Amino acid sequence: MELCHTHGIPHSQFTGAGDGRWTALDRAKALAWLAYTRAVCSGCGTRADEWRPDLGGDRFAYVAEASTCPGCELVAMEREQVPDGPEGRGVKIGLKPRREQ
Known part of the structure; x- marks a missing residue:
């Protein structure tokens, strides 16, 4: 479903069973996937019902x-070099392969 969501295609088309039109089942699957992904904690990646015995x-x-x-460590080290104050505003730090330098 993640692939279908990313490419905006119905599940039936992805599986080769559909003609590209969204069926009621495709829509239900897409809505279920959306609800599932929205229930995931952005901090730890778990869902509340995984922790709740009543569920x-x-x-x-x-x-x-x-x-x-190692990548996050390198970004954090570089971030420490960004000056405080106006000269450091808006500075974004990312990674690129060494061969692109």
Whole structure:
């Protein structure tokens, strides 16, 4: 469904079963996907019902695990070099492959 959403195509077309028109089932799947993705926490990527026993979840469904992304580490290090005040406003830091330098 994520691919269908990204490309704006009905699920039936993606599976090869449809002619490109949106069926009632395609629309229902698209709406269900939208509801599912909106229920995902932007901070941790889980959904509330995964944690709630009354909804079939478990209060201890996940354990925290620390990891380091070298890319995020490099961005954070570069961000530390951005001056405070007006000269640092609007500065965006991203990554590009070394071969593009």
